[in-house]
Amino acid sequence: MKHIFQIVVVSVLAALFALPAQAAKYQEMEVADGGSISGQVTYTGKVKMRTVLPTKDKDVCGKARKEPTILVGEGGAVQDAVVYIKEIASGKAWPEMARPVINNVDCIFEPRVQVAKRGKVDILNSDPVLHNSHGYYGKATAFNVALPFKDAKVTKILKRNGVVRTDCDAHGWMLGWVVVVPNPYHMQTGADGNFMIDNVPPGDYTLVVWQESVGETEIPISVQAGATTDASVQLN
């Protein structure tokens, strides 16, 4: 009896510990009768500006200026929003994704916003001044690299999914973002604010729309075989 009890306890513990790991691991499979999710990300509120005030290396970093905290184009279209399915256990194969690069150019992170898969990231300095790129998952450091001279390059690993904010410890106004997505069902919006995510297995999901100043907006969606679900969202 005691023996059986031990087996049950061990099995229950094993199942408990295995669950989160399985939930995090995305399985690639053949998708039959997939549906699509499409829409547009818009914003009609007042666009807040932030002040960029270079206090040193001004010959490289430029003058004081203001920049929008959200890129809004015609009809309220939001650029550089990242749209992805929050949780999906299995589905289409990951596409070929180039290794992400965080480039320091004129004291600006290029690109400002990008999407990546867990794995390596190259951090580059294209400026003749010291940058110290410091990435965070929330408050936890993701990487912290000094790039003392032009063409310095360091490769780091983005170990988990989530939003990585990059600051520069040398230039407090610098700001960049890498959204490490959990599955291949994602898209970063361009100037038209549109997104299109295809080959989704039919089912109910939560769509996440992330934008750097708004944060995450979650939308419940239902995908039907061979159909397109409209998931247009107005951020506020």
Ligand SMILES: [Cu+2]
């Ligand atoms: Cu810097």
